Amino acid sequence: MAERPYVVGNWKMNGTRAMLAQARAIDRAAQNLMKVEVALAPPFTLIHATHREVEQIGVGGQDCHPRAEGAHTGDTSATMIADAGAKFVILGHSERRQDHGESNELVNDKAAAALEAGLRVIMCCGETEETRDGGKAVDFVSSQLETSLPEKVENAADMLAVAYEPIWAIGTGRTPTVADIGEMHRAIRALLVKRYGEKEGAEIRILYGGSVKPENARELLAADEVGGALVGGASLTAESFMGIVIGAAELQQDQ
Numbered sequence: 001m002a003e004r005p006y007v008v009g010n011w012k013m014n015g016t017r018a019m020l021a022q023a024r025a026i027d028r029a030a031q032n033l034m035k036v037e038v039a040l041a042p043p044f045t046l047i048h049a050t051h052r053e054v055e056q057i058g059v060g061g062q063d064c065h066p067r068a069e070g071a072h073t074g075d076t077s078a079t080m081i082a083d084a085g086a087k088f089v090i091l092g093h094s095e096r097r098q099d100h101g102e103s104n105e106l107v108n109d110k111a112a113a114a115l116e117a118g119l120r121v122i123m124c125c126g127e128t129e130e131t132r133d134g135g136k137a138v139d140f141v142s143s144q145l146e147t148s149l150p151e152k153v154e155n156a157a158d159m160l161a162v163a164y165e166p167i168w169a170i171g172t173g174r175t176p177t178v179a180d181i182g183e184m185h186r187a188i189r190a191l192l193v194k195r196y197g198e199k200e201g202a203e204i205r206i207l208y209g210g211s212v213k214p215e216n217a218r219e220l221l222a223a224d225e226v227g228g229a230l231v232g233g234a235s236l237t238a239e240s241f242m243g244i245v246i247g248a249a250e251l252q253q254d255q
């Protein structure tokens, strides 16, 4: 487990202003759990409002465009979400890759734009069930990251996190074994050290995502090289999300 685990809620396309009450409750609870870095990625429409409501937790976006501005109807740039109060952005989520045909190269361009705008990046990766069953998960994820991650990142340990999210585990209630998570996270660690150097590469936090719940958080977070969690469904209420944060805090205390 990382020195300060990172637990991030991804609200996806959920939430109107009524959900700000959950963000406030998460923020209040996080103030008593400073050992864990807690953050929320609400939809674009709630970034600014969430930023204004909270004191402790980080607020971020779920995507950004690779250009800073221009004729791109319906898109939102990294500069704009930073201006709205975001400090980080989730990129390359499998739902973006699947629903919007995002390639590794496009995700790489988005990461460069986000870093340029001063946003930290959570880079997502993960294999399909078919790839896992075919025994090719580690190879697939490694090559996905090789092409999606920017070649150089200044202050990479702070500016970059990687989220391993097997597609078949997202929103399904199914999770890989702790051994499988450990194997994947070790492979990702080796790749990060190779690319960003011994020191920075060793400190970049690698999150696990996919059906993380209060009931399984401790077990999943205890896997080798897991430095936190990216949480979808269970981040929509303060009660379940904080159950995961408490799990991370307890685990850290035990180590």
Ligand code: PGA
Pocket: 010, 165, 169, 170, 171, 172, 209, 210, 211, 212, 230, 231, 232, 233, 234
């Ligand atoms: P889930 O989603 O926790 O609902 O499985 C995780 C994610 O997609 O980030």
